[in-house]
Amino acid sequence: MTKFSYSLNATDGKARTGVISTPRGEIRTPAFMPVGTAATVKAMLPESVASTGADILLGNTYHLMLRPTAERIDRLGGLHKFMNWQKPILTDSGGFQVMSLAGLRKLTEEGVTFSSHIDGSKHKITPERSMEIQRLLGSDIVMCFDECPALPADKKRIAESMRMSMRWAQRSRDAFGDRPGHALFGIMQGGLEEDLRGESAQALRDIEFDGYAVGGLAVGEGQEKMFDCLDYAPDMLPTDKPRYLMGVGKPDDIVGAVARGIDMMDCVLPSRSGRTGQLFTRQGVVNIKNARHADDPRPLDEACTCPACSNYSRAYLHHVFRSQEMISGMLLTWHNLQYYQDLMQGMRDAISQGRFAEFERNFHANRAQGDIEPL
Numbered sequence: 069m070t071k072f073s074y075s076l077n078a079t080d081g082k083a084r085t086g087v088i089s090t091p092r093g094e095i096r097t098p099a100f101m102p103v104g105t106a107a108t109v110k111a112m113l114p115e116s117v118a119s120t121g122a123d124i125l126l127g128n129t130y131h132l133m134l135r136p137t138a139e140r141i142d143r144l145g146g147l148h149k150f151m152n153w154q155k156p157i158l159t160d161s162g163g164f165q166v167m168s169l170a171g172l173r174k175l176t177e178e179g180v181t182f183s184s185h186i187d188g189s190k191h192k193i194t195p196e197r198s199m200e201i202q203r204l205l206g207s208d209i210v211m212c213f214d215e216c217p218a219l220p221a222d223k224k225r226i227a228e229s230m231r232m233s234m235r236w237a238q239r240s241r242d243a244f245g246d247r248p249g250h251a252l253f254g255i256m257q258g259g260l261e262e263d264l265r266g267e268s269a270q271a272l273r274d275i276e277f278d279g280y281a282v283g284g285l286a287v288g289e290g291q292e293k294m295f296d297c298l299d300y301a302p303d304m305l306p307t308d309k310p311r312y313l314m315g316v317g318k319p320d321d322i323v324g325a326v327a328r329g330i331d332m333m334d335c336v337l338p339s340r341s342g343r344t345g346q347l348f349t350r351q352g353v354v355n356i357k358n359a360r361h362a363d364d365p366r367p368l369d370e371a372c373t374c375p376a377c378s379n380y381s382r383a384y385l386h387h388v389f390r391s392q393e394m395i396s397g398m399l400l401t402w403h404n405l406q407y408y409q410d411l412m413q414g415m416r417d418a419i420s421q422g423r424f425a426e427f428e429r430n431f432h433a434n435r436a437q438g439d440i441e442p443l
Contacts, residue, residue: 072208072251072278073361074310080424082302082329085416088279088310090208091249092148092156095123095186097310098326098415099407101158101334107141107151110339111397112405114153120374120402121409124156124208126334129201130165132383134184134191135250137317145205158209158334159256159315160200161240164216164283166327177232195239196265207250211281212240214255219289226259241275251278253312256305259284260297269304279310295324301327319348319411323431325414327424338408342401345389349407352435354382356400356427374406375399 076086088095102109102117105128117125127147131175132138141150148154166173173182193201198213214233217225235296242374244252254272258264272280281355285294294316299303302311312332313325322333338348348368354361356368364382372378376385376399388396389404418427 070249072249074207074307074308078420078422080419080422081327083326083415083419083424084329085419086310086331090251092154092157093123094330095156096412096416097331098322098412098419099123099332100322100412101126101332102405102408103128103267103336103338104151104153104157105335106135107147109401109405111394112339112403113342114151116402117405118155120406121413122155122261122405124152124158127151127157127159127207128165128233129159129162129198129205129207129211130193132159132205133193133201133385134186135164138201140206146184148206149173152199156208157206159202159205159207161202161211161213162193163198163214164191164315166172167216167218169205177235179213179217182375195236196243199240199243203247209251209253209279210244210278211253212237213254214257214283216257216284216287217259218341219259219284221259221366223259223261223264226257226261227264230257230259230264230268234268241277253277253279253281253310255281255283256301256313257284260289260293262297264301264306265297265301266321269301277309279312279332281303281312281314282302283314285313286317286321291324292319293320295328298325298328298330319408320432320435322408322411323428326419327428338404339401342404343397345396345400347400347407350434356385357388358383358386368403369407372403372406372410374403376403377406 070091071087078085080170085203086097100324101124102122104125141147166182169182175178181192195213202210213236215229254277256268258268305311310331313330316333317335346357347354350371361382367377369377418424
C-alpha cells in the first residue's frame with residue numbers, strides 16, 4: 069500500500085509546489101479542495117468535478133454524522149463508494165460547524181454537546197468521537213477536533229481556547245492510532261496573536277502529525293489581518309509536511325496564501341457563487357444576472373475550457389439564470405470550479421519555473437483592469 073507522504077518539489081520565495089501521495093492518488097500542491105459538504109459538490113457530478121483538475125474533495129463530519137450518519141455510510145462501503153469519488157477525501161472534524169451553533173451548544177473540556185439544526189436531536193462530539201466518525205467515513209485525511217472562536221475575541225479567551233484545542237489534539241492523535249495510508253492533520257490556533265500561534269505550533273510539533281492546518285482565520289478578521297498572520301504562521305510549521313489554510317477563500321485570498329507558504333485550501337465560495345450568478349474570470353468578477361449580458365454573444369471567459377464557456381454565450385447563461393433553470397447552477401458552478409483549478413495549475417507552473425512573483429503581479433493587474441460588476 070502506498071503510504072501517505074509529501075514531497076516538496078520546488079520553492080519560489082515562500083511559495084511551494086509539491087505532491088502529497090496517498091493510496092487513492094496524488095494531490096498536486098498548491099491544491100484547492102472543492103467542498104462536498106453532504107457527500108456532494110452541489111450541482112456537480114463527481115466526474116465533472118474531477119474533469120476540472122481537482123485531486124481531492126472535502127467532506128463535512130458534522131453534516132454527515134447527522135444525515136445520513138457515519139454508521140450508515142460505513143455499512144454502505146464508505147464515503148468514497150457512497151458518493152462515487154475514488155480520489156482522496158479530507159474531512160473536517162466538525163468543530164467549526166458545531167462552534168457556529170452558538171446558543172445550541174454546550175462546551176466542556178470533554179467535548180461539545182449540541183442540538184441538531186435539522187431536527188433538534190441531541191448529540192455529542194469529543195475528539196475521540198470525531199476520530200471514530202472520520203474512520204467510519206473512510207477519510208484519507210482526518211482533521212483533529214478543535215475549537216475555533218470567532219474573531220475578534222480577547223486574548224485570554226483565545227489563549228484558553230487554543231490550549232484546550234491542543235489538549236484535544238493530543239486526544240485526537242491517541243484516538244486516531246496507527247492507520248497506514250491515512251493521515252491526521254493537527255490544527256494551529258491562536259487567533260491573531262503571534263505568541264499564541266507559536267505556542268500552538270510547538271505543541272503540535274511535539275505531538276507530531278502528518279500535516280498541519282492553520283485554523284481560526286477567515287472568521288471575520290478581514291484579509292489584511294489574515295495576511296498579517298500568514299506572514300509568520302506557516303513558517304512556524306514543519307517545512308516537510310503539508311500546510312493547510314482552512315476555509316479560504318476568494319481568488320486573491322488564495323494567491324496571497326500561496327505566496328506566504330500555504331499548500332492546501334478549501335472554500336464553498338466557487339460553488340455557492342456559481343449558484344447565485346457570481347462568476348470568477350481572468351478579467352474580474354461577472355454577475356451574470358445583470359441586464360448587460362442579455363444580448364452578449366461572447367463566452368464568459370474566452371480562455372476557459374469549461375462547458376459553460378465552450379458551448380454557451382453570456383446571453384444564454386443570463387437567460388437560464390434569470391429563468392431559474394437548473395442548468396444554470398450546473399454550468400456556473402462548473403465554470404467557477406474550473407477557474408479555481410486553472411488558478412492552482414497556473415501557480416504550480418509558475419513556482420516550478422521560478423516566476424511566481426511575475427504570476428502574482430499579472431494576476432493582480434488583470435483583476436485591476438477587469439470588469440468587476442456590482443451584485
